[in-house]
Amino acid sequence: MTGFPPPMGLIAELTHRCPLSCPYCSNPMELERAAAELDTEGWLSVLDQAAEIGILQVHFTGGEPLVRRDLVTLLARATGLGLYSNIITSGVTLDDRMMAALIGAGVDHIQLSFQDVDPSENDHLGASPGAFAKKQAAAARIRASGLPLTLNFVVHRGNASRIPQMIAMAEELQADRTEIAHVQYYGWGLVNRAALLPSRIQLEAATVEVEAARARLQGRMVIDYVVPDYHAARPKACMGGWARRFINISPSGRAMPCHAAETLPGFSFPSVRDTSLNEIWNQSDAFLRFRGTGWMPEPCRSCERQEVDWGGCRCQAFALLGDMNATDPACELSPHHAVMQAAVSESESAQTPFKFRRMTKQDAAQPELAGS
Ligand code: SF4
Ligand code: SF4
Secondary structure, eight states: OOSSOOOSEEEEEOOSOOSOOOTTOOSOSSOOOGGGSOOHHHHHHHHHHHHHHTOOEEEEESSOGGGOTTHHHHHHHHHHTTOEEEEEEOOTTOOHHHHHHHHHTTOOEEEEEESOSSHHHHHHHTTOTTHHHHHHHHHHHHHHHTOOEEEEEEEOTTTGGGHHHHHHHHHHTTOSEEEEEEOOOSHHHHHTHHHHOOOHHHHHHHHHHHHHHHHHTTTTOEEEEEOOGGGOSSOOOGGGSTTTSEEEEOTTOBEESSTTGGGSTTOOOOBTTTSOHHHHHHHOHHHHTTSSSTTOOTTGGGOTTTTTTTTSOHHHHHHHHSOTTSOOTTSTTSTTTHHHHHHHHHHHTOOOOOOOOOOOGGGSOOOOOTTO
């Protein structure tokens, strides 16, 4: 293959169906319906092409990937092709039979998410009574299988004070890695920003707790920490830079540089139903538009960090400024940085209820085991 170096990872959003309803879900507001999902043959072809163009890893995600009846078939193809396989799951349907099937198909890694360390808050956030106990059982199954155990806690204003308990629970469950990830404000998270965004004081206290735990657990457990852009001085390199490291496929087969990109106006995202991954990666306008530095306005154009953060996030620039071509307002050098500060001040005084992620009853997840 010629052209730009291939992506490192394929993010396979197998479905938007999910038994939970988290108010910070990164899925789009317009969730794709089950009937629109790519079928098994479609996904198998995507996996074959991924290996062909030199992709190394596949992340099966959603929604909840375990609700796809063909997950084990897809996983087996991926591992057979030599792709490193990761499943990102809420764990509520990860029973013994599914665990054995995943192991049989050669899964390399499972990342298990918790909404909170407090059982009732966890179940409230996911709008799923009993979810916490199922997740704990899933963690024990992953541990018993011999796979490395990675836990993910999503952190926001309501639970940031419980980070020490989250880490203690991860230790108890013998996790190898724990991700403490502040909500990223896209999709449903952006809608619920006023109810979720922590204050600067909360963020600073959370960071101190994480640093102390990292020092204490060095050599025993890795702790990844993802902070919200709203309190940052410089933006993150969103997805490692636009169309540089990942290719994201939506449940219906639309290819995007990141899962939030479909919020951007004027784009026609190619579909894997009629365009090859090679062509998508190397020739489509959607992937070329913001790749590299040629598109950058000032102050990015003359900034020494332009190949460090790649100008931040296009979706955030559009969501907050209505201009996807602008420097990410998370950057202090942006002439529009004040909008971030205004959002922080606004949320500090807000008493807003959550808007939970919802699908229609018909499309809501009915857990199904592979092969059933
Ligand atoms: S964030 Fe919550 S609702 Fe969204 S896919 Fe994950 S578990 Fe499901
Ligand atoms: S001006 Fe642009 S390149 Fe420089 S730090 Fe800010 S976002 Fe990054």
